[in-house]
Amino acid sequence: MKKQTTETPRVEEGKVIAERLNGYAAFVGCWALIGAYLTTGQIIPGVV
Template sequence: MSNSSYTTTESGGRQNMFPSETRPYIDESVSYDGYPQNAEKVNGRWAMIGFVALLGAYVTTGQIIPGIF
């Protein structure tokens, strides 16, 4: 392989502009400790919104799921 500043020519004659990859790392400064609690709160809030929407649909149409039941 011959190397230049930006490209590498492989043995098959193909040019590779990205011959090396960066090493992955984990950013220790970001904390994911509160993520499950936040996810549970958001899930509960969306469930409450869905329940209120279900009650509103039942009150206005008289059907549990309008168009089906």
């Protein structure tokens, strides 16, 4: 049986940074949503 080698594709560094920033922004947004709900009792203050 032949030995097979598989190469994992490399991801561009810029894409990794962009995804990490997107994750941070989502995390901050979730905390903002929780904070708004705890302080006002509404999910979207002024709307719901």
